[in-house]
Structure formats: C-alpha cells, structure tokens
Amino acid sequence: MIRIVVASGKGGTGKTTVATSLALALDTSNILFLDCDVEAPNAHLFLRPAFEWRQEVGILLPEVDETRCTFCGRCAEVCQFHAIAVIGQNTLVFPELCHGCGSCTLICPENAISESLNVMGLLEAGPTPTGIRFARGIMNVGEPMAVPIIRQLKRWAPTNGWTSDVEAVIVDASPGTSCPVVETAHGADFALLVTEPTPFGLHDLRLMVEVVRDLGIPAGVIINRDGIGNAQVDEFCTEAELPILMRIPLDRQVAQGIAQGKPLVHIRPDYVEPFRQLYTRIRDLVQEKDG
Numbered sequence: 001m002i003r004i005v006v007a008s009g010k011g012g013t014g015k016t017t018v019a020t021s022l023a024l025a026l027d028t029s030n031i032l033f034l035d036c037d038v039e040a041p042n043a044h045l046f047l048r049p050a051f052e053w054r055q056e057v058g059i060l061l062p063e064v065d066e067t068r069c070t071f072c073g074r075c076a077e078v079c080q081f082h083a084i085a086v087i088g089q090n091t092l093v094f095p096e097l098c099h100g101c102g103s104c105t106l107i108c109p110e111n112a113i114s115e116s117l118n119v120m121g122l123l124e125a126g127p128t129p130t131g132i133r134f135a136r137g138i139m140n141v142g143e144p145m146a147v148p149i150i151r152q153l154k155r156w157a158p159t160n161g162w163t164s165d166v167e168a169v170i171v172d173a174s175p176g177t178s179c180p181v182v183e184t185a186h187g188a189d190f191a192l193l194v195t196e197p198t199p200f201g202l203h204d205l206r207l208m209v210e211v212v213r214d215l216g217i218p219a220g221v222i223i224n225r226d227g228i229g230n231a232q233v234d235e236f237c238t239e240a241e242l243p244i245l246m247r248i249p250l251d252r253q254v255a256q257g258i259a260q261g262k263p264l265v266h267i268r269p270d271y272v273e274p275f276r277q278l279y280t281r282i283r284d285l286v287q288e289k290d291g
C-alpha cells in the first residue's frame with residue numbers, strides 16, 4: 001500500500017483538483033480517498049460519495065471530582081498544555097487548551113479525574129459511484145483544533161471493512177503548512193506538492209518543502225496553471241532537486257468545469273493517462289527511496 005498526501009502551501013492552487021483526478025484515473029476499487037481538509041472539505045463535490053458510516057469525533061476532556069481531589073497539583077505538573085491548574089482549593093480545567101492526552105487522569109493518585117467526550121466534529125465514509133472508498137472529517141464551527149479530528153479520521157477510515165485490498169491511499173490535506181497539514185502528512189510515503197508558477201506559489205512551495213523534508217517524506221511537484229507567472233518555481237525545483245511530475249496549463253474550459261463541480265479528468269479525459277503515469281512515477285520514486 002502506498003500513501004500519497006496531496007498538499008499545497010496555500011488554498012486555491014488546485015490541490016483537490018489533482019487529488020480527485022488522481023483517484024479517478026486509477027483502478028478505483030483499490031483506492032481509499034481521505035479528505036483531511038476538515039475545516040472546509042470539498043472533495044465530495046467532485047467524487048460524490050454516498051455516505052454509509054458516520055461517527056462523532058472529539059477528545060476526552062478531564063472532569064475533576066473535587067470531593068476526592070487533594071489539590072496535590074500533580075495533574076497540573078504533567079499537563080504540557082497548561083490546560084489544568086490548581087489554584088488554592090480549586091482544580092480548574094481549561095477545555096480550549098486541552099488536547100485530550102489523558103496524562104492527568106493517569107497520574108492522579110486519588111482517581112479524582114474522569115473523562116467525557118467533547119464532540120468536535122463528524123467522520124463520514126462511503127463509496128463513490130465508481131467504487132472509490134471515500135472518507136472525510138468535518139470540524140464543528142468554532143472548534144479550535146483540527147488535529148484530533150484528522151488523527152482519528154486516519155485511524156477510523158480504513159476500519160470500515162475496507163483495509164484488505166487497498167492499493168493506494170490518496171489524502172487531500174488542508175491548505176497551508178500548520179499543524180493540521182503536519183498531522184495529515186505524517187506517515188505518508190510521498191508528498192505531491194501542488195503549486196502555481198507565481199511568486200506567491202513559490203513562497204508557499206518553499207514552506208511546504210521544509211515541512212515534508214522535516215518529516216522525511218519524498219516529494220514531487222505539480223505546476224498548475226502552467227504558463228502564467230515566471231520560471232522561478234522551475235528554478236527552485238532544480239536547485240532543491242525536486243522532480244516536476246506534471247504540468248497542467250491554464251485552461252479556461254477546465255476552470256469553468258471545475259467551478260461546476262466536474263473533476264479535471266471528466267472535463268479533459270486526455271488527462272487520465274498522464275495521471276496514471278504520475279502514479280507509476282510516484283510508486284517508482286517511493287521504491288527507489290525504500291530500495
């Protein structure tokens with residue numbers, strides 16, 4: 001099984017266009033697609049899954065029984081996030097800071113802490129009309145942390161009776177380079193970085209390359225809207241020894257089709273073969289690295 005994360009340093013570069021078309025171009029019954037852009041998932045608009053499984057998702061928040069608490073302060077000492085504090089004869093939990101790690105519950109010598117699920121969002125999964133196994137997370141409005149939802153989506157999605165013959169997991173990350181993207185990319189075999197040949201595209205690509213190199217993930221680049229901007233992205237890729245795996249020229253027909261919710265490979269079926277070749281190249285690059 002190969003896990004490919006599709007990422008971009010900023011929104012609007014065509015990341016979801018690439019991820020969904022890659023999935024559609026392959027033998028779709030063996031593909032698991034994860035939409036990890038939990039703040040604004042939109043891959044379903046292109047892949048049109050029928051959701052069959054749902055599960056609430058969140059973190060376990062500590063609750064302190066002050067009749068048992070001796071205010072020893074050990075829970076506050078162990079909390080890396082300053083989410084629990086002992087002030088005089090009060091032990092206070094700050095839910096917005098809590099990561100649900102459970103350390104305070106484990107360390108409490110009086111068993112004064114219990115845990116309750118704080119629902120932060122929803123996981124959904126189901127097949128698409130062409131048989132792609134699709135799963136996504138949706139974060140509730142106002143929640144401060146996407147990472148726990150992404151982490152649980154990655155664990156939960158393959159458990160829906162789908163694990164046995166998955167050949168490739170294609171993961172659509174959220175835009176940017178912050179913690180949700182790091183969590184999404186963690187464990188991937190390859191990062192497909194989608195950019196555009198503009199100064200903004202170059203700036204965000206540089207940041208994204210730092211992230212995946214810190215994580216030790218091999219990467220390649222897709223230049224979307226090729227033909228606009230300048231050659232600086234090409235020059236950077238050469239310097240950084242990053243392979244440019246595909247170019248998608250700016251095309252008015254494609255832009256209009258995508259705005260109507262059509263996948264790139266449906267608007268332009270001549271892209272099916274290049275996406276298949278892209279997958280083969282990624283597999284070869286991963287094997288070379290493992291090799």
Ligand code: SF4
Nearest residue numbers: 069070072073075108
């Ligand atoms: S570790 Fe337990 S007993 Fe000590 S302050 Fe925290 S909740 Fe109270």
Ligand code: SF4
Nearest residue numbers: 079098099101102104
């Ligand atoms: S669960 Fe973890 S993050 Fe939350 S208060 Fe306890 S130790 Fe801190």
